Amino acid sequence: MARTRTGSLIVGFVTLTGAALAHAGTPASLHGQVDDGQQPVAGARVELRELGRSAVTEGDGSFDFSDVDAGRYTLVVNAPSVNGQPQPRVEQHVTLQPGQQVEQDVDVGGKGATTLQALKVTAQTTPAILARSIQQDAPNIVNVLPATEIQKLPDVNAAEAVRRMPGIALESDTGEGRFVNIRGLDADLNGTTFGGVRLPPTNVASPLSGGRAVAFDSIPAGLIGAITVTKTNTPEQDAEALGGTIEITPRQVPPLKDRFLDGEIGGGVESLRDSPIKDFMLSGGGRFGPGNAFSVIGTLAYFEDKRGVDDIEGAYADDQANGTPDKVMNDFEQRYYNYHRRRLGYGAELDYQPDADNRWYARYFDAGYTETVNRQRLTYNLFQNGTGSASVDPTHPQGFIDPTVTFDKTLRDEKEQIDTRVVTLGGENDFHDFRIDYLAALAIGSYNKLFDYNSTFSTDAPSTVAYDNVSDPRFPRFSTLAGPNPLDPANYTLGGFQNSTEHAHDQEYSGAFNLTVPTSFFRGDDEALKFGVSARLRDRHIGIASFKARTPSLPLDQFVTGGPITFYDGHYQNGPNINADTLRNLFVGSPALFPEKNPLADQQNAAQGASTASENVYALYGQYQFQPLDKLGILAGVRWERTAATYGANQIVLDANGDFVAAVPTSRGHSYGDFFPTVQARYEIRDNLIARASYSKTIARPGFNQITASILIDPSADSVSQGNPDLKPTTSNNFDASLEYYLNDSGIASIGVFDKELSNYIVNKEEVGVSFPNNGLFAGFTGAAKVFTYGNINSAYARGVELNYQQKFSLLPGWLAGFGAGANYTYVDSSAELRPGDKELLPSTSQHTANLTLFYDLGGLNVNLGAYYVSKNIFGVGADPSTDIWSQPRFSLDLGASYALNSRMSLFFSAKNLTSTRLKFTEGPSNARPIQREFYDQSYSLGFRVKL
Numbered sequence: 001m002a003r004t005r006t007g008s009l010i011v012g013f014v015t016l017t018g019a020a021l022a023h024a025g026t027p028a029s030l031h032g033q034v035d036d037g038q039q040p041v042a043g044a045r046v047e048l049r050e051l052g053r054s055a056v057t058e059g060d061g062s063f064d065f066s067d068v069d070a071g072r073y074t075l076v077v078n079a080p081s082v083n084g085q086p087q088p089r090v091e092q093h094v095t096l097q098p099g100q101q102v103e104q105d106v107d108v109g110g111k112g113a114t115t116l117q118a119l120k121v122t123a124q125t126t127p128a129i130l131a132r133s134i135q136q137d138a139p140n141i142v143n144v145l146p147a148t149e150i151q152k153l154p155d156v157n158a159a160e161a162v163r164r165m166p167g168i169a170l171e172s173d174t175g176e177g178r179f180v181n182i183r184g185l186d187a188d189l190n191g192t193t194f195g196g197v198r199l200p201p202t203n204v205a206s207p208l209s210g211g212r213a214v215a216f217d218s219i220p221a222g223l224i225g226a227i228t229v230t231k232t233n234t235p236e237q238d239a240e241a242l243g244g245t246i247e248i249t250p251r252q253v254p255p256l257k258d259r260f261l262d263g264e265i266g267g268g269v270e271s272l273r274d275s276p277i278k279d280f281m282l283s284g285g286g287r288f289g290p291g292n293a294f295s296v297i298g299t300l301a302y303f304e305d306k307r308g309v310d311d312i313e314g315a316y317a318d319d320q321a322n323g324t325p326d327k328v329m330n331d332f333e334q335r336y337y338n339y340h341r342r343r344l345g346y347g348a349e350l351d352y353q354p355d356a357d358n359r360w361y362a363r364y365f366d367a368g369y370t371e372t373v374n375r376q377r378l379t380y381n382l383f384q385n386g387t388g389s390a391s392v393d394p395t396h397p398q399g400f401i402d403p404t405v406t407f408d409k410t411l412r413d414e415k416e417q418i419d420t421r422v423v424t425l426g427g428e429n430d431f432h433d434f435r436i437d438y439l440a441a442l443a444i445g446s447y448n449k450l451f452d453y454n455s456t457f458s459t460d461a462p463s464t465v466a467y468d469n470v471s472d473p474r475f476p477r478f479s480t481l482a483g484p485n486p487l488d489p490a491n492y493t494l495g496g497f498q499n500s501t502e503h504a505h506d507q508e509y510s511g512a513f514n515l516t517v518p519t520s521f522f523r524g525d526d527e528a529l530k531f532g533v534s535a536r537l538r539d540r541h542i543g544i545a546s547f548k549a550r551t552p553s554l555p556l557d558q559f560v561t562g563g564p565i566t567f568y569d570g571h572y573q574n575g576p577n578i579n580a581d582t583l584r585n586l587f588v589g590s591p592a593l594f595p596e597k598n599p600l601a602d603q604q605n606a607a608q609g610a611s612t613a614s615e616n617v618y619a620l621y622g623q624y625q626f627q628p629l630d631k632l633g634i635l636a637g638v639r640w641e642r643t644a645a646t647y648g649a650n651q652i653v654l655d656a657n658g659d660f661v662a663a664v665p666t667s668r669g670h671s672y673g674d675f676f677p678t679v680q681a682r683y684e685i686r687d688n689l690i691a692r693a694s695y696s697k698t699i700a701r702p703g704f705n706q707i708t709a710s711i712l713i714d715p716s717a718d719s720v721s722q723g724n725p726d727l728k729p730t731t732s733n734n735f736d737a738s739l740e741y742y743l744n745d746s747g748i749a750s751i752g753v754f755d756k757e758l759s760n761y762i763v764n765k766e767e768v769g770v771s772f773p774n775n776g777l778f779a780g781f782t783g784a785a786k787v788f789t790y791g792n793i794n795s796a797y798a799r800g801v802e803l804n805y806q807q808k809f810s811l812l813p814g815w816l817a818g819f820g821a822g823a824n825y826t827y828v829d830s831s832a833e834l835r836p837g838d839k840e841l842l843p844s845t846s847q848h849t850a851n852l853t854l855f856y857d858l859g860g861l862n863v864n865l866g867a868y869y870v871s872k873n874i875f876g877v878g879a880d881p882s883t884d885i886w887s888q889p890r891f892s893l894d895l896g897a898s899y900a901l902n903s904r905m906s907l908f909f910s911a912k913n914l915t916s917t918r919l920k921f922t923e924g925p926s927n928a929r930p931i932q933r934e935f936y937d938q939s940y941s942l943g944f945r946v947k948l
Helices: 005-018 127-137 158-162 580-589 599-609 814-818
Strands: 028-035 045-048 053-056 062-068 071-078 090-096 101-107 112-115 142-146 168-173 176-182 191-194 224-230 245-250 259-270 275-288 294-305 308-316 329-355 358-381 400-430 435-458 463-468 477-482 493-518 523-549 560-567 572-578 611-629 632-654 660-686 689-700 711-714 719-722 730-743 747-770 785-808 819-835 838-840 848-858 861-870 873-876 885-887 890-900 905-912 919-923 930-935 939-947
Touching: 028 090, 045 062, 053 062, 071 101, 090 101, 090 127, 127 142, 127 730, 127 747, 158 168, 158 176, 158 224, 168 861, 259 905, 275 939, 329 560, 329 572, 358 572, 400 572, 400 580, 435 580, 493 580, 523 599, 523 632, 599 632, 599 660, 730 785, 747 819, 785 848, 814 819, 814 848
Parallel strands: 028 101, 191 245, 632 711, 719 785
Antiparallel strands: 028 062, 045 053, 045 071, 071 090, 101 112, 142 224, 168 176, 224 245, 259 275, 259 939, 275 294, 294 329, 308 329, 308 930, 329 358, 358 400, 400 435, 400 463, 435 493, 463 477, 493 523, 523 611, 560 572, 611 632, 632 660, 660 689, 689 730, 711 719, 730 747, 747 785, 785 819, 819 838, 819 848, 848 861, 861 890, 873 885, 885 919, 890 905, 905 939, 919 930
């Protein structure tokens, strides 16, 4: 009859992800039965402590409380004395939602209370309150965000949704959130699961190129039931979570609903190009069969946009040592983008639950997108690609004059597909003396670049150009003083054409088996021993093909379309666009015009881009959750993981002229094991005031590009670039403490501190003066060479503070009771020796991240204004601090609003990126040396939601 708090949390998640969004003001009710484990107990006194209400059980042990206001209460049960001996008092928390009917049975025979609300909820619930209750009852530190909260702001994918939580920093690209950093650690170092199954990466271009990060922009928000961020891992979770783990829980059938249907249809416009947005979501299912033992749910989410991006990029000569003035540029690019993305996610689950003790399920999930890219680029080739000269403009001391500038007009015409698929079979069985749960799964992540045509039209004669990138570094100004006009198509001829394709496939078979044994050595209803074993068997391969052509000398004016383009808020002109269809059709229809230019170079690219990996992780764990003292809960245990891997690639050999000679396949094995202990303490100072302290250990395996056996041997440059198969994984000893004060209406005020002490952190490494034998693969090396590789450093750290506050001001009179506010702030201080003797912030560490939400929720009207801020961070590590690439601070503001026409239908409106926030990168930490500034303008959507 007893169920642990952990079990209640699990069924709580089922309730949360299946709960219908409703804010009914109707009272709740609570009823149940008191027994001693063998028979009903009559005459027991049952009390709701906070309300001062009590009842005495009938002859059958039953009790009933009706007309109870929604909230979190302490249920206190005092049983009659037996043979003159008083019986121990039993206390249990219970959360009641508006209009909910909850059955809670209480066992006074030593096993505490059994919460059955996840199975016996008979009215609509408020998921925000339930999510907060899950967080409060969890034995470790977690944050939970249900789908009903996600849809309140215009977050179109999982990355944009999870950034609203404390400790999260978002990496954006092309106007959308993509990768997620947790507590100052980059996306390659964190874990992601879907329904408990680890997700493989899909986008091969992770921020620090480790190839392990999940690209969250492939997961539409409409597919999500809830998101949980685990800050302190328990032994039953994968240890590969240096910063934390993000769990995406699929939607579930609402409890005790025979059938349901949720739908959303919307549309809008992206204002930069006045391009359309299409948004659609449908989720439905129900119960059937004898006793409604079977349930099925299906979800479909589709989002399409034709997003425009205006971008400028530049590079600096950095040649001051030779007398070149500071801020002289190597090149400057004006980029005009049009993206067309169609994001599709769908999933289904079939459950069979014949009774409260047994459940089996089958689940399928598929999410991804197809995207085409049209990039029109005008390039100023300055400083003769690093060998020219530029002088200070005598008429404008803050500007420069470059007499040897040439121009390129280029078109990128690309199409790619990203997809994630997960198939899961599993079950759980309660034999009362013990419980088991198990699953087997296959997860596949794939990236396919179907084509990537790049054509370049160039001018022949040089031009003299004056430019000023000092007066206002945000908008460098250029003026052609003499020579060809860069905006006239007649000045350009076709000088380059190439195409490439790529396929990356990452799949993992996994299985897990867990055994939970309830115990009663101490007090409390959540005491249990838990053991488990698991295995993850991973295979990964990447292959590319490239083709660079000799091109006919065709004039650009044969391929232009439309009129001259003025963009970037009127700051820049690009001339007319290049017609992608005309060029592509010419290449496909007349291949004889485009013979292969350098077959050896194409072979080198293919060989250099090919890699394989087989990585298997085996694990077992044991943990004990118990309550040694009144109000003190402990979860302690240890996990052991064994990694056995083989990484394959090619050793690329070039001759003394830098030409491709050979590709020699190579592979290296790598295996290691480690223990990951944890102790998590949870103390209830009061019913709504929780203190936590924990220690845990986690791991991040080396990135695939870092541990690869690939080598590029280039005698012409006296250099060797290689992976390091001997890299050790990075581990972290994590120390956490928090204080959480839970308020009414899913409110919270909390503070948390954390310290992550990292060992064997991986950094770029440059070795000079390395000697190689002048034979075999290294034939041609006659002197000292440079080696570019990766290495471990002994220690690094990430430490910080998290603050979180959310409250609805429901005590205000009348219509003012609808107002509320939420805010969270995270500070992170991190450090690592990125270069010898040079300690810097860890790459991707933003020292400051914050969210602020102002909302109104009353009478069917819900309005949310959400602000997000992330401070600057190191995006790429250079040769020295002055050449590090920094992502500059971003502040964005979004609006979401909805109005309920009735209990089933509502209208919604959203406005995204009201601040027209730029994505900015600089050379060095200051704003004075920008190398990229792109922006997107606002997006507006409106639509209709229905719940049946």
